[in-house]
Amino acid sequence: MPNMSLKRNEMPVQAPDVRNRNFQEVALGYTEEQAIDEAKRCLGCKNKPCSTGCPVQIDIPAFIAQVAEGNFAEAYKIITKSSSLPAVCGRVCPQETQCESKCVRGKKGEPVAIGRLERFVADWHNSQSEVSVEKPVPNGHRAAIIGSGPSGLACAGDLAKKGYDVTVFEALHVAGGVLSYGIPEFRLPKSIVQKEIEGLKALGVKVETNTVVGRTVSVDELMNEEGFESVFIGSGAGLPRFMNIPGENLNGVYSANEFLTRINLMKAYKDNSSTPIKAGTRAVIVGGGNVAMDAARCAKRLGADVTIVYRRTEKELPARAEEVEHAKEEGIVFKFLTNPTEITSTEKGWVKGIICQQMKLSEPDASGRAKPVPIEGALFEIEADYVIMAIGTSPNPLIKSTTEGLDTQKWGGIIADEDGLTSKTGVYAGGDAVTGAATVILAMGAGKKAAAAMDEYMQNK
Amino acid sequence: MFEILEKKSLNPTVTLMRINAPKVAKKALPGQFIILRTDSEGERIPLTIADYDRESGSVSIIFQIVGATTEKLNHLNEGDCLQDFVGPLGRATETEGLKKVAVVGGGVGCAIAYPVAKRLHELGVEVHTIAGFRNKDLVILEDEFKAASGKFVLMSDDGSTGEKGLVTDALKKLVESGEKYDRVITIGPLIMMKFVCQLTKQYEIPTVASMNPIMIDGTGMCGGCRLTVGGQTKFACVDGPEFDGHLIDFDEAMARGAMYRDFERKAHEDACNLFKGVE
Numbered sequence: 001m002p003n004m005s006l007k008r009n010e011m012p013v014q015a016p017d018v019r020n021r022n023f024q025e026v027a028l029g030y031t032e033e034q035a036i037d038e039a040k041r042c043l044g045c046k047n048k049p050c051s052t053g054c055p056v057q058i059d060i061p062a063f064i065a066q067v068a069e070g071n072f073a074e075a076y077k078i079i080t081k082s083s084s085l086p087a088v089c090g091r092v093c094p095q096e097t098q099c100e101s102k103c104v105r106g107k108k109g110e111p112v113a114i115g116r117l118e119r120f121v122a123d124w125h126n127s128q129s130e131v132s133v134e135k136p137v138p139n140g141h142r143a144a145i146i147g148s149g150p151s152g153l154a155c156a157g158d159l160a161k162k163g164y165d166v167t168v169f170e171a172l173h174v175a176g177g178v179l180s181y182g183i184p185e186f187r188l189p190k191s192i193v194q195k196e197i198e199g200l201k202a203l204g205v206k207v208e209t210n211t212v213v214g215r216t217v218s219v220d221e222l223m224n225e226e227g228f229e230s231v232f233i234g235s236g237a238g239l240p241r242f243m244n245i246p247g248e249n250l251n252g253v254y255s256a257n258e259f260l261t262r263i264n265l266m267k268a269y270k271d272n273s274s275t276p277i278k279a280g281t282r283a284v285i286v287g288g289g290n291v292a293m294d295a296a297r298c299a300k301r302l303g304a305d306v307t308i309v310y311r312r313t314e315k316e317l318p319a320r321a322e323e324v325e326h327a328k329e330e331g332i333v334f335k336f337l338t339n340p341t342e343i344t345s346t347e348k349g350w351v352k353g354i355i356c357q358q359m360k361l362s363e364p365d366a367s368g369r370a371k372p373v374p375i376e377g378a379l380f381e382i383e384a385d386y387v388i389m390a391i392g393t394s395p396n397p398l399i400k401s402t403t404e405g406l407d408t409q410k411w412g413g414i415i416a417d418e419d420g421l422t423s424k425t426g427v428y429a430g431g432d433a434v435t436g437a438a439t440v441i442l443a444m445g446a447g448k449k450a451a452a453a454m455d456e457y458m459q460n461k
Numbered sequence: 462m463f464e465i466l467e468k469k470s471l472n473p474t475v476t477l478m479r480i481n482a483p484k485v486a487k488k489a490l491p492g493q494f495i496i497l498r499t500d501s502e503g504e505r506i507p508l509t510i511a512d513y514d515r516e517s518g519s520v521s522i523i524f525q526i527v528g529a530t531t532e533k534l535n536h537l538n539e540g541d542c543l544q545d546f547v548g549p550l551g552r553a554t555e556t557e558g559l560k561k562v563a564v565v566g567g568g569v570g571c572a573i574a575y576p577v578a579k580r581l582h583e584l585g586v587e588v589h590t591i592a593g594f595r596n597k598d599l600v601i602l603e604d605e606f607k608a609a610s611g612k613f614v615l616m617s618d619d620g621s622t623g624e625k626g627l628v629t630d631a632l633k634k635l636v637e638s639g640e641k642y643d644r645v646i647t648i649g650p651l652i653m654m655k656f657v658c659q660l661t662k663q664y665e666i667p668t669v670a671s672m673n674p675i676m677i678d679g680t681g682m683c684g685g686c687r688l689t690v691g692g693q694t695k696f697a698c699v700d701g702p703e704f705d706g707h708l709i710d711f712d713e714a715m716a717r718g719a720m721y722r723d724f725e726r727k728a729h730e731d732a733c734n735l736f737k738g739v740e
């Protein structure tokens with residue numbers, strides 16, 4: 001008999017006024033009892049609406065049924081048939097717009113907490129004593145992966161399992177892509193990311209950090225000189241955008257990437273860090289996505305009063321619902337319909353404040369959409385010691401500009417077909433490098449698709 | 462690992478190291494740089510590729526001890542290994558079509574200028590080098606520059622070696638005496654480069670300045686290295702480090718360079734104290 005409670009099991013979290021002063025993980029995860037109880041809320045729908053909402057079509061009812069029975073190992077097996085990074089995705093996927101949005105239980109009450117269950121299963125698996133991995137039998141073919149974000153890791157894992165000799169090339173000194181340098185420790189502990197990477201190494205995947213493809217070695221050299229038969233480009237969308245408003249190069253203006261890199265990759269939040277961060281007591285973050293939430297919550301943890309300014313209304317915030325909720329609980333102030341026009345300067349060239357234009361919603365247009373439009377003359381200044389620009393990123397042009405015959409969109413995205421094949425034979429691409437900034441699960445899915453296509457290509461060559 | 466194959470002190474505060482880094486050596490070109498970390502907790506710092514040997518797979522760096530990381534680096538010895546060493550980064554110096562060039566270096570900037578001068582010399586370009594130092598104890602690479610330059614002018618602030626005066630004085634003299642350069646390449650402290658660029662603007666000599674803003678990743682990912690050039694924002698690590706000197710907003714670059722001054726001073730003191738404890 002299913003559990004018919006309209007409400008899902010709450011997941012224990014650190015209290016807001018405690019966690020907003022530390023960098024430890026906010027959400028603590030279900031206990032076995034909570035997980036089983038939550039799993040019993042699933043009705044096991046035959047047509048699996050939830051799975052259709054999952055970008056990689058995990059067999060959700062099947063894994064949840066195993067959780068309900070306490071068969072966590074079996075549940076893990078089912079998830080990993082479709083996903084390579086369950087401990088990560090369980091934490092960072094926007095479930096409310098994906099699987100959980102399709103859950104029948106959500107029509108009257110709250111949907112089954114699919115994300116929390118996924119996280120539980122993955123964490124349970126990771127807490128078990130090491131199961132020795134069997135190294136696949138080598139098939140004699142070599143593949144190169146550029147970038148060690150979720151797309152690259154997923155592609156590498158699938159190819160390695162098929163026996164390919166796989167090398168991942170990463171520009172930074174740490175693998176993991178955005179999972180390592182962008183998403184903060186309190187949302188995604190770095191030990192989880194490292195565990196995934198260790199898992200790949202155990203399968204025989206080689207990871208070469210400190211290698212900037214396009215500078216240290218080119219795609220053509222990898223293929224023509226170093227003997228890689230096929231290449232996957234998962235280089236992400238790491239080039240930060242700025243607004244091009246006056247004052248943006250003042251001291252104290254950071255791109256979200258720089259701020260988060262200093263904190264996550266270089267550990268500038270620790271007292272003994274050798275990398276500095278200049279964080280005053282009043283911070284303004286511009287933007288409304290996950291990146292803006294992460295930057296805001298980091299600034300809070302470094303001791304600042306934090307304001308997020310966003311051009312549209314709360315409804316349009318692109319961030320995960322849970323992050324917005326957590327940010328509010330932690331005391332972050334949101335100013336909606338607010339568009340920065342200038343950053344003002346102290347005499348010494350530091351940020352003094354940010355001048356914003358108050359917006360309002362226009363009358364809905366023909367399609368029924370209301371646009372933010374400025375309210376004439378409604379300008380105001382927010383005082384700040386530092387400002388973080390979190391208004392988006394685009395793909396870095398380095399690989400395109402150093403790889404002959406690789407076609408890209410005007411805005412920089414690599415052009416690839418359904419399977420990830422680019423305009424260059426043997427060269428595949430996926431993740432943010434193709435789509436522009438998107439999500440972990442889409443990047444992972446693209447890596448897996450490309451791995452299948454690369455397998456076919458190398459086998460039939 | 463990136464082993465230190467050779468270490469040589471060039472003056473009391475400037476050290477040369479040759480590092481085993483075959484992948485970097487294979488692709489390096491003058492004007493490019495690397496980013497290194499000394500240890501697993503270390504900061505990422507950029508240093509110019511001073512020289513490279515593709516055959517033996519080694520890359521030389523020349524650094525001035527100015528703060529915590531360069532202090533730590535200087536405490537490593539032959540046989541020790543660096544944690545990370547990535548490159549070559551940035552764009553190489555453009556040399557096409559050049560016939561006669563003045564290279565103007567200041568202080569440790571001469572270490573960055575030297576490989577450029579050498580490359581131009583190898584390409585058959587006539588190179589005149591002006592190198593400025595505060596005093597004679599700080600002079601580096603004098604013989605190397607002489608070998609690569611048709612003319613070499615040494616300047617010092619206090620007159621303890623070469624001629625007394627600023628590099629701009631020397632450049633002015635050469636130009637006024639009728640030397641015609643199709644390019645000036647200047648590398649050194651921002652304030653020096655600013656004045657060199659002001660001077661060459663008067664003479665309408667195209668000028669390239671090599672910029673050293675604070676960097677982290679060096680791949681275009683953080684924007685921390687941004688500069689304003691001709692009213693546009695540029696990332697020095699991927700668009701540079703060399704830019705049209707007549708278009709650079711030097712005042713902004715100087716302000717940005719001072720962003721972490723307090724932290725740096727403290728970190729340097731801590732590092733010095735740490736090493737005092739050891740010795």
Ligand SMILES: Cc1cc2nc3c(=O)[nH]c(=O)nc-3n(C[C@H](O)[C@H](O)[C@H](O)COP(=O)(O)OP(=O)(O)OC[C@H]3O[C@@H](n4cnc5c(N)ncnc54)[C@H](O)[C@@H]3O)c2cc1C
Pocket residue numbers: 092093094146147148149150151152169170171172175176177178179182183184211212213214234235236237238260290291294320396398399430431432433437438439440441443
């Ligand atoms: C702060 C932040 C928070 C986010 N939060 C969420 C979230 O909650 N949920 C969610 O689903 N998504 C989130 N995202 C988005 C998600 O992280 C990305 O969509 C995803 O990481 C893209 O994966 P990828 O493999 O395409 O690229 P990336 O993760 O960007 O990895 C690309 C890697 O390639 C390397 N690289 C780049 N160029 C080269 C080169 N020339 N040579 C070698 N290596 C190279 C980079 O250094 C990097 O390590 C967030 C993003 C950020 C920045």
Ligand SMILES: Cc1cc2nc3c(=O)[nH]c(=O)nc-3n(C[C@H](O)[C@H](O)[C@H](O)COP(=O)(O)OP(=O)(O)OC[C@H]3O[C@@H](n4cnc5c(N)ncnc54)[C@H](O)[C@@H]3O)c2cc1C
Pocket residue numbers: 494504505506507508509510523524525526527528529530531532569572573672673674675676677702718719722725726729
């Ligand atoms: C492209 C480039 C090439 C360079 N080449 C050389 C070189 O060949 N030889 C040399 O001696 N120096 C070079 N520098 C400067 C060198 O990177 C700094 O001296 C070094 O980072 C100082 O680190 P520190 O911890 O010892 O000193 P700190 O006390 O941290 O800083 C001292 C000064 O160095 C600068 N600096 C600090 N951190 C960084 C950083 N991460 N990136 C850039 N600058 C920083 C700051 O302006 C600061 O005022 C170069 C810089 C750039 C950007």
Ligand code: FES
Pocket residue numbers: 675676677678679680681682683684685686687696697698699
């Ligand atoms: S150093 Fe980060 S973009 Fe240049």
